[in-house]
Amino acid sequence: MLRIVVCVSGGGTNLQAIIDGIADGRIADTQIVGVISNNAGAFALERAKLNGIDAACISPRDYEDRASFHRALLERVNEYAPDLIVLAGFLVTIPPEMIRAYPNRIINIHPSLIPSFCGVGYYGLKVHEAALKRGVKVTGATVHFVDEGTDTGPILLQKSVKVHEDDTPKTLQRRVMEEAEWVILPQAIDRIARKERF
Ligand code: GAR
Numbered sequence: 439m440l441r442i443v444v445c446v447s448g449g450g451t452n453l454q455a456i457i458d459g460i461a462d463g464r465i466a467d468t469q470i471v472g473v474i475s476n477n478a479g480a481f482a483l484e485r486a487k488l489n490g491i492d493a494a495c496i497s498p499r500d501y502e503d504r505a506s507f508h509r510a511l512l513e514r515v516n517e518y519a520p521d522l523i524v525l526a527g528f529l530v531t532i533p534p535e536m537i538r539a540y541p542n543r544i545i546n547i548h549p550s551l552i553p554s555f556c557g558v559g560y561y562g563l564k565v566h567e568a569a570l571k572r573g574v575k576v577t578g579a580t581v582h583f584v585d586e587g588t589d590t591g592p593i594l595l596q597k598s599v600k601v602h603e604d605d606t607p608k609t610l611q612r613r614v615m616e617e618a619e620w621v622i623l624p625q626a627i628d629r630i631a632r633k634e635r636f
Pocket of ligand 1: 446447450451526548562565
């Protein structure tokens, strides 16, 4: 059984895709042992509770400095003893200590085709705003391992999505989620659980 911890910051639709994937068998042999949010108001925490999953909020606001927040985050993750950490819309920089403690065991979903529209400052809606501003005809999503850079780790899966002429950042974000993120994130976890190659 693959034990996963899912880290979230907001709505948690990717968390929901993982919960649904486990329930309907698209993700084999996997258990979500905990959900961690940096934001107490995240709807993702509700989704965890509704599904009987242990959930915690570790917010930087509750710690006097970044180092103490990082320590608390890593301690909480370690308590769950996960095989894999899934960043599902977790908009916090992962502490280097955590990356060193879990080499090639942290994956992230990013809402573009890396190396386009990624790196520092590219997250959430900003990614889609930048894609529309540049006028790309195709965008998508990427699942990658997390290393010490921002969106620089080895790529596991990508899926492309067409941009429509009348897209707004919000309509594009929604289509990238539906057609790409909610598909490839469960797929990547399933392949890791099955110990398949990418
Ligand atoms: C998703 O679009 C995810 O790809 C993005 O945040 C959103 C979270 O939505 N992540 C990043 O931009 C990371 N750089 P969700 O809370 O509904 O899953």
